[in-house]
Amino acid sequence: MVHAMIKNSYEHNCPTPELLSDFCDCGAVDSDLEMTAIARHVDACDVCRRTVEAYRQLDRLVAAVCKPPVGLEKRILAAVKASGQTPVDSPWRLRVFRLVQVAAVVAVLALAAAAVMRYMQPDKDVTLAENTPEPTAQIATVETDTKTSPDSGGAVAVDETHPERLRATGSVRGNDVQAVGIDRNGARAAAPVAQYYLPTAVRHVWTTSDLQQSRRLLDALAKANNGVIAWTDAGAQAGSLTGKIQLEDGKLQALVDNLHSRGLQLVSPSLPQPGTGAKVKFTGQAITYDLVLVRAEQ
Amino acid sequence: MSKTTMSEDRVLVERFKQGDEAAFEILVNKYSGRAYQIAYGVLGSREDAEEVAQDVFIRIHRALPKFRGDAEFTTWMYRIAMNLAKNKYRWNKIRGSKVNISIDAPLEGGGDGSGEERRIDLPDSRMTPDEKSTFRELEKSVRDELDNLPDIYREALVMRNVEEMSYEDIANALNCKLGTIKSRIARGREELRKRLGL
Ligand SMILES: [Zn+2]
Numbered sequence: 001m002v003h004a005m006i007k008n009s010y011e012h013n014c015p016t017p018e019l020l021s022d023f024c025d026c027g028a029v030d031s032d033l034e035m036t037a038i039a040r041h042v043d044a045c046d047v048c049r050r051t052v053e054a055y056r057q058l059d060r061l062v063a064a065v066c067k068p069p070v071g072l073e074k075r076i077l078a079a080v081k082a083s084g085q086t087p088v089d090s091p092w093r094l095r096v097f098r099l100v101q102v103a104a105v106v107a108v109l110a111l112a113a114a115a116v117m118r119y120m121q122p123d124k125d126v127t128l129a130e131n132t133p134e135p136t137a138q139i140a141t142v143e144t145d146t147k148t149s150p151d152s153g154g155a156v157a158v159d160e161t162h163p164e165r166l167r168a169t170g171s172v173r174g175n176d177v178q179a180v181g182i183d184r185n186g187a188r189a190a191a192p193v194a195q196y197y198l199p200t201a202v203r204h205v206w207t208t209s210d211l212q213q214s215r216r217l218l219d220a221l222a223k224a225n226n227g228v229i230a231w232t233d234a235g236a237q238a239g240s241l242t243g244k245i246q247l248e249d250g251k252l253q254a255l256v257d258n259l260h261s262r263g264l265q266l267v268s269p270s271l272p273q274p275g276t277g278a279k280v281k282f283t284g285q286a287i288t289y290d291l292v293l294v295r296a297e298q
Numbered sequence: 299m300s301k302t303t304m305s306e307d308r309v310l311v312e313r314f315k316q317g318d319e320a321a322f323e324i325l326v327n328k329y330s331g332r333a334y335q336i337a338y339g340v341l342g343s344r345e346d347a348e349e350v351a352q353d354v355f356i357r358i359h360r361a362l363p364k365f366r367g368d369a370e371f372t373t374w375m376y377r378i379a380m381n382l383a384k385n386k387y388r389w390n391k392i393r394g395s396k397v398n399i400s401i402d403a404p405l406e407g408g409g410d411g412s413g414e415e416r417r418i419d420l421p422d423s424r425m426t427p428d429e430k431s432t433f434r435e436l437e438k439s440v441r442d443e444l445d446n447l448p449d450i451y452r453e454a455l456v457m458r459n460v461e462e463m464s465y466e467d468i469a470n471a472l473n474c475k476l477g478t479i480k481s482r483i484a485r486g487r488e489e490l491r492k493r494l495g496l
Pocket of ligand 1: 013014015046
């Protein structure tokens with residue numbers, strides 16, 4: 001302790017900043033004796049007292065800055081529900097069970113085939129069986145709010161008198177918007193190996209330089225997937241368009257990749273993001289995709 | 299972490315395993331803020347921190363049936379939050395540098411949506427209006443400086459302010475020695491103090 005004090009300053013014999021910092025977190029100082037010595041010094045030394053006061057003020061400020069947002073718990077619970085997960089081991093058990101089934105079927109087939117028709121290729125059955133989509137889990141659909149309540153972290157207050165107007169402008173929420181990577185190719189870099197499931201409802205805000213052109217592009221892409229986008233275009237003049245479509249999860253990823261490659265910018269942070277195909281586990285489940293097209297500033 | 303809280307958590311985990319979803323909601327209400335703050339410490343972005351916090355509890359909900367009672371729930375949760383936040387951090391790096399997109403959409407109700415409501419809670423209700431406004435200004439500078447602080451200092455400083463997170467918990471979550479944490483907190487404080495001219 002005395003050594004540390006001397007090390008720091010020959011003029012004031014002040015404790016090191018580290019000791020002063022420990023002193024602020026009372027318990028962090030090693031002994032009561034040391035604590036008392038620092039307290040005495042701080043009391044007598046203007047420089048150190050100001051430092052300690054500054055540290056304490058900083059603590060209050062940092063605490064205020066990292067205060068969790070209002071409504072966080074609700075949004076977490078909604079996200080958990082939307083993720084509709086059965087416990088994590090279930091898909092694996094299902095898959096193992098399925099593989100055992102497949103193996104059994106293949107074995108029987110192979111035996112029969114070998115006995116009756118020697119030219120058959122049982123391998124083909126294996127491949128087909130493995131590519132069969134897994135059964136879709138029962139997932140409760142949670143309407144991710146077009147009617148953003150004031151406490152759900154949305155940026156838009158609901159105007160009950162003009163609900164259609166809200167829908168038209170697409171109720172861009174705080175979490176819809178994030179800083180976006182500039183590097184278009186970068187988005188396709190190696191994704192983390194972690195596997196995610198998509199929720200049953202996804203909402204994305206895209207920016208585009210040309211609303212109508214993007215709308216036509218989306219209609220064409222939807223048609224190619226045997227789907228139709230229901231547009232609410234009352235807000236077109238205000239610079240945004242809102243649409244809704246039901247898609248399989250894998251097709252949604254493809255759609256997102258496609259829009260991204262055609263120059264639209266996704267500003268929502270939620271999955272699927274462009275190029276996250278390797279990150280997402282596709283089950284073939286249907287997803288309600290709400291998309292908001294917003295004209296970007298040139 | 300008090301013993302009572304530990305055993306409370308154990309009871310909640312057990313109840314959830316028996317199929318009581320309400321027990322899970324209690325855990326979320328109790329700990330979502332901490333998950334958020336840990337993620338915020340790593341990422342320095344509120345939007346990313348919220349995404350991670352949601353992810354943390356999606357993971358926990360899935361894995362809780364297999365969670366063994368011999369570890370503390372909080373220790374486990376801190377670790378998940380830390381890992382997911384680090385993954386997100388790496389992912390952000392891969393995606394490249396950031397630009398702010400300006401959206402040409404009319405926003406009803408005003409506000410930038412990035413956190414006005416976060417500041418509803420006043421730091422100290424005894425402050426005079428002048429003091430409050432000074433605090434607000436400082437708070438903004440702290441946010442900017444905190445986001446620009448070297449990651450290891452920000453992580454330690456933010457976690458230091460997570461409710462009931464001890465130095466040991468922080469060291470555990472960051473996988474560092476206690477001494478390292480102490481010194482990072484100290485350096486973080488000193489660096490921030492200098493940058494803010496306090
Ligand atoms: Zn001194």
